[in-house]
Amino acid sequence: MKQFFIKNRISLSVLIAFLIFTGISFFADYQPGKAISKEYFFQFFKEMIFFLPIMFVLIGLGDVWINRDKVEKHIGKDSGLKGIILVMLLSMAQVGPLYGAFPVTYLLWKKGASVRNIFIYIGAFCTIKIPMLTFEIGFLGWKFSLLRTLVSIPAIIIIGIVMEKMVGKKDFTIKQP
Amino acid sequence: MKLLIAFSVIAIVISFIADKRKTFSGIKSGMVMFFKLLPVIISVLIVVSIVLFLIPQEMIIKYLGEESGLTGYIFAAITGSVALIPGFIAYPMAGMLVKSGVGYSVIAVFITTLMMVGIFTLPIEIRFFGRKVSLLRNLFFFIAAILIGLFISLFYNL
Numbered sequence: 049m050k051q052f053f054i055k056n057r058i059s060l061s062v063l064i065a066f067l068i069f070t071g072i073s074f075f076a077d078y079q080p081g082k083a084i085s086k087e088y089f090f091q092f093f094k095e096m097i098f099f100l101p102i103m104f105v106l107i108g109l110g111d112v113w114i115n116r117d118k119v120e121k122h123i124g125k126d127s128g129l130k131g132i133i134l135v136m137l138l139s140m141a142q143v144g145p146l147y148g149a150f151p152v153t154y155l156l157w158k159k160g161a162s163v164r165n166i167f168i169y170i171g172a173f174c175t176i177k178i179p180m181l182t183f184e185i186g187f188l189g190w191k192f193s194l195l196r197t198l199v200s201i202p203a204i205i206i207i208g209i210v211m212e213k214m215v216g217k218k219d220f221t222i223k224q225p
Numbered sequence: 226m227k228l229l230i231a232f233s234v235i236a237i238v239i240s241f242i243a244d245k246r247k248t249f250s251g252i253k254s255g256m257v258m259f260f261k262l263l264p265v266i267i268s269v270l271i272v273v274s275i276v277l278f279l280i281p282q283e284m285i286i287k288y289l290g291e292e293s294g295l296t297g298y299i300f301a302a303i304t305g306s307v308a309l310i311p312g313f314i315a316y317p318m319a320g321m322l323v324k325s326g327v328g329y330s331v332i333a334v335f336i337t338t339l340m341m342v343g344i345f346t347l348p349i350e351i352r353f354f355g356r357k358v359s360l361l362r363n364l365f366f367f368i369a370a371i372l373i374g375l376f377i378s379l380f381y382n383l
Contacts, residue, residue, distance in 0.1 A: 052261070059268035059348075066271045080278065088274035095311060096266060098226070101259055102233045108255025109240050112247045143229055145311065147266065147346050150353045151258065167362065174341040174366070180312055187320035188332065192377075196333050199376045203369045210365065215358050225262040225352045 099144050107155050120160030127162065132205060135165045139173040149173040154222045163216035164208040171204025265348050273309045273345050282318060289335065290325050301331045302371055305338030306363070309345050330378030337370035 053060065066089075073081025123131040135156075142149070152173075153166050161169075176197050185193045240248040285304055289297070310318070319332050342363050343350065350359040 056264040059264035062268035062271055063264060066268075084274050084278045088277050089270060092270040092274060092309075092311075093267070096270065099229075100262075100266070101256070102229060104255035104259040105252050106233055106236060106255070107258070108251040108253065109236055109248065110251075111254060112251035113240065143226065145309075146340070146343050147269075147349045150350060151262075154353055170362070171341065171366070175337065180340070183312055183316050184336070187316040188323065188329075192329055192333070195377055195380055196336070196373065199333075199373050200337070203373055207362075207365045207369055211358075211362065215361065220358070221355075222353050223355070225258055 095145070099148060103144065103148050104151060107151050110155050111158070114155075114159050116159050119156070123156070123161045123165045125162045127165065131162065131165050132168055132208075135161070135169045136172045136176070136201075139169050140176055140178050142173055142177050143179045146170075146174060151225070154224060157222040162212070163220055164212040166208075166222070167211040168204055168208035171200075171207055175200040175204060262349070262352065265352060269309075269345055269348055276345070277308070277310070282314075286318065286322060286325065289322055289331065290327050297328075297331050298334050298371055298374055301335040301374070302338045302342075302367060305335045305370070306342035306367060307344050308339055309343060310339060315339055328378065329381050330374045333377045334370050334374030337373050338367060341366035341370060 066085075069081060070085045072078065073085070121127070123135050127134070139149070142152070149170055153161075153169060156169060157166055181193055181197070184196075237248065237252070240251065285308075289301055289304065308315075315336065319336060322332055322335075323329070344363070347359055347363070350362075353359075354362070
């Protein structure tokens with residue numbers, strides 16, 4: 049518990065300062081302060097508080113049920129092109145903001161995914177997830193989306209390979225938060 | 226979102242039927258991770274809220290529309306990296322940018338950095354990957370986003 053406070057001292061100070069600021073803003077009817085909390089913070093908070101606990105429960109369940117050997121075989125070190133395609137398909141089916149992808153990479157890493165596939169997963173999560181693409185097509189047209197997707201796929205694979213070369217040594221690890 | 230909830234409920238039920246104890250320990254470890262990460266996530270959201278308030282959407286649209294050429298790309302890349310704008314705000318914004326005459330390549334850079342690079346979410350990322358890897362990843366994706374934009378501009382200029 050004490051460790052938790054020490055580790056999060058900056059975050060907790062920000063949180064307390066913000067609470068005080070918001071309290072004063074509402075009390076003194078300070079418009080910018082009210083706008084920051086109502087129009088911005090609360091919207092983000094809503095998205096996060098519905099989404100992340102579900103995500104973490106699924107990760108917890110994945111942790112107890114998923115078989116390491118299978119993951120290692122399909123998206124591990126020697127999985128090659130098939131592994132790349134599999135992680136891409138996995139990330140395409142996901143929803144939510146980028147910070148929701150990190151816990152998933154922790155699970156994948158723990159279960160034996162390769163460094164390359166971890167970063168390809170993040171890249172694909174950011175650029176070609178299906179919920180995002182449908183939205184994008186609606187606002188920017190399918191031609192743009194298709195082009196952006198086709199250009200992004202090789203880019204994220206190259207980044208995955210480069211990252212593996214640069215940091216994928218023995219000491220690479222994804223910590224439990 | 227509804228799909229995700231439905232999926233999780235089904236997963237929990239199946240898991241519970243298969244093995245009660247395993248299910249509990251899984252859910253517990255998931256929630257512990259969540260609460261450990263919660264302070265840093267909330268503080269990131271606070272900082273982003275304040276920044277987005279200080280730099281309103283209209284201003285971003287105005288600047289992205291005015292700058293062109295390489296400065297346009299770099300401005301789009303920096304804005305995209307710094308902002309943590311959820312998709313449901315970002316795409317309508319991109320749609321407005323197209324209507325106001327901003328090139329598709331600049332928009333591609335903006336969207337790509339927005340999704341791939343997160344300066345403000347770095348504290349969260351560092352918790353998982355450590356400082357060096359997180360910085361490196363963001364740097365690579367930043368460069369990639371600009372290259373993606375350049376490629377797209379080639380196609381649109383053909």
